[in-house]
Amino acid sequence: MRSSSPVLGIELYLPRTPIMTGADTARILGYPTTAALYKAHHRGRLPIQLFKMPGRRGWFAPTADVRRWIEESLTGVPSAFDN
Helix, strand or coil: CCCCCCCCCHHHCCCCCCEEEHHHHHHHHCCCCHHHHHHHHHCCCCCCCCECCCCCCCCEEEHHHHHHHHHHHHHCCCCCCCC
8 A cells, every 4th residue: 555645654643533522632743741742832842733623622733733743843844835
């Protein structure tokens, strides 16, 4: 099976869902707790956008954005979405 990611093995760490929970996002981005993740979000220091979902508690992140940030961080190649 061939991965679409230029960074081998990245798919092993990401959920197979389009949306990640705050806990998953904190773990993948290396924050010790979800509180630390939320504080970084509040201060504008996250490399990705978080959003709220109606009827659900906490914050969520698009899995594709997290994947893109990891790939850019490891390869040093910025995505087409960066200005």
